[in-house]
Amino acid sequence: MEKNDKIKCAFENVDIKSGTGPVYQKLCNAIVLLIESKKLAEGDRLPPHRDIAQFVGVNVSTVTRAIKLLQQRGHVESRVGSGSFIRPPRPRSPRSGVVETEGVCDLSVNRPATDAYLHILERILPTLPLHSHFRMIQDYHLPEGDERVRRAFAHWLAPALGHEDPNRLVVVNGCQHGMSCIVETIAQPGDVILTDQITFHGFISLCAAKAIRLKSVETDQAGMVPEAFREACIHNRPKAVFLMPNNHNPTTVTLSARRRKALADIAREHGVYIIEDDVCGPLMDNPPPTIASTHPDITFYVTSLSKCIAAGTRLGVVSAPPSQVAALAGMLRLNCWSTNSLMNFIAATMIEQGSMDEIIATERAELRSRNKILNEFLPLSQTPREPTSPFAWIELPEPWRCSTFVKSAEQAGVCVLTGEAFSFSQTPLHAVRININAARSGEDLRKALVILQTLAQTGYRKALMGV
Numbered sequence: 001m002e003k004n005d006k007i008k009c010a011f012e013n014v015d016i017k018s019g020t021g022p023v024y025q026k027l028c029n030a031i032v033l034l035i036e037s038k039k040l041a042e043g044d045r046l047p048p049h050r051d052i053a054q055f056v057g058v059n060v061s062t063v064t065r066a067i068k069l070l071q072q073r074g075h076v077e078s079r080v081g082s083g084s085f086i087r088p089p090r091p092r093s094p095r096s097g098v099v100e101t102e103g104v105c106d107l108s109v110n111r112p113a114t115d116a117y118l119h120i121l122e123r124i125l126p127t128l129p130l131h132s133h134f135r136m137i138q139d140y141h142l143p144e145g146d147e148r149v150r151r152a153f154a155h156w157l158a159p160a161l162g163h164e165d166p167n168r169l170v171v172v173n174g175c176q177h178g179m180s181c182i183v184e185t186i187a188q189p190g191d192v193i194l195t196d197q198i199t200f201h202g203f204i205s206l207c208a209a210k211a212i213r214l215k216s217v218e219t220d221q222a223g224m225v226p227e228a229f230r231e232a233c234i235h236n237r238p239k240a241v242f243l244m245p246n247n248h249n250p251t252t253v254t255l256s257a258r259r260r261k262a263l264a265d266i267a268r269e270h271g272v273y274i275i276e277d278d279v280c281g282p283l284m285d286n287p288p289p290t291i292a293s294t295h296p297d298i299t300f301y302v303t304s305l306s307k308c309i310a311a312g313t314r315l316g317v318v319s320a321p322p323s324q325v326a327a328l329a330g331m332l333r334l335n336c337w338s339t340n341s342l343m344n345f346i347a348a349t350m351i352e353q354g355s356m357d358e359i360i361a362t363e364r365a366e367l368r369s370r371n372k373i374l375n376e377f378l379p380l381s382q383t384p385r386e387p388t389s390p391f392a393w394i395e396l397p398e399p400w401r402c403s404t405f406v407k408s409a410e411q412a413g414v415c416v417l418t419g420e421a422f423s424f425s426q427t428p429l430h431a432v433r434i435n436i437n438a439a440r441s442g443e444d445l446r447k448a449l450v451i452l453q454t455l456a457q458t459g460y461r462k463a464l465m466g467v
Contacts, residue, residue, distance in 0.1 A: 010039040011055040024065035046084040072119045105448040106415040113437035116362040117310040120355045137341045143333035145171030152348040153317045162293030174316045175279045178302040181331045187239045195242040201421040223255045226262040233270040240273040246287050247280035250393045250433040252385045257288040264295040274299040282308040283388045364388045370436045377449045390437040396430045414448045
């Protein structure tokens with residue numbers, strides 16, 4: 001078969017009817033699969049847009065958008081007068097803070113799954129000096145963030161927050177920094193903050209460092225139990241409650257709209273602030289309304305770019321109760337004066353150009369693909385998850401214990417995070433969190449899951465014997 005015939009045949013077998021999302025994104029992802037499966041090779045010339053449209057059964061404008069997205073991701077290059085060609089694979093860029101040893105798959109770190117941010121950055125960096133706000137990069141800006149940046153974030157977050165008021169936002173150096181400033185604004189050493197029985201390890205460490213007494217509230221499969229929360233409010237008189245309503249880290253539970261309202265109404269009744277961590281919210285397709293959108297006067301909403309754009313951005317935003325915005329900005333001024341001007345400038349530009357949503361769409365598509373791979377390994381993970389969840393919570397079968405399993409998995413070439421990191425009680429947790437977004441590719445994830453499944457089912461005796 002001639003080379004052109006093979007390429008034609010490859011496109012005629014493309015299926016874009018299944019799955020969700022815009023057709024051009026599904027076509028883009030299908031072409032990436034053709035590249036990864038070697039049906040399209042480096043240097044291959046793609047058929048004309050009109051031919052691809054006819055092969056696949058879409059219009060030409062859809063093909064044009066798909067090819068443009070492939071160019072942005074670095075899979076395709078277009079040459080004037082010659083057409084579009086498959087580019088050589090990009091060398092894998094080193095990632096800091098994770099295990100990079102050859103043959104080891106590190107699933108312990110929660111980070112975006114693709115390099116979409118880098119492709120967008122390559123495109124917009126040369127244009128930054130042409131922007132009318134370029135000079136702001138060299139100057140101080142207001143502690144709460146430059147007005148242009150807050151306007152951009154207010155517009156981007158409007159569907160989640162239910163408002164587009166930049167004066168209610170404070171720009172921070174990521175979620176952890178935002179939570180630190182919030183806690184220092186509303187609590188003193190010795191005060192109580194409530195949270196789930198299993199909760200984000202970063203918040204546990206934060207409260208410990210600030211001598212805040214963190215107390216757990218009973219949870220069920222649907223999240224924090226409202227009546228238990230009411231009792232905890234009566235007996236502990238907390239300053240705040242820390243919640244992760246969307247894609248809870250690590251349990252992956254998403255609170256229903258009804259459960260959110262019940263908890264928020266109780267918080268208002270007892271004069272308790274809500275710290276709403278929504279760092280995974282932007283990755284969800286159709287999340288329920290945020291607590292901040294229904295109870296803005298008592299809710300500190302915090303999110304960042306670290307899970308949906310790139311971990312290295314170190315940029316986030318807090319939407320605070322109107323009465324607390326000035327106090328929060330004042331705390332940030334004392335803490336670090338203000339956030340990084342260059343990253344602020346880049347983020348605002350990406351939002352204004354639509355690039356932020358473009359990156360998130362790419363991340364969602366990749367996470368949907370990886371969750372399908374994870375589902376092949378059920379019952380390894382039986383916890384309900386969003387189809388775009390970046391991680392899974394694995395309850396270990398008897399007689400496994402966290403420390404033994406984590407050590408055995410690392411010896412087998414897979415790093416996972418112990419469930420004990422998410423508990424501040426004396427009750428032992430026999431579970432681990434795995435980040436499906438941390439694998440370099442879907443194939444790397446599949447290999448790691450095979451190792452974990454085999455280890456969970458048959459590896460305990462070998463682990464005890466030190467094999």
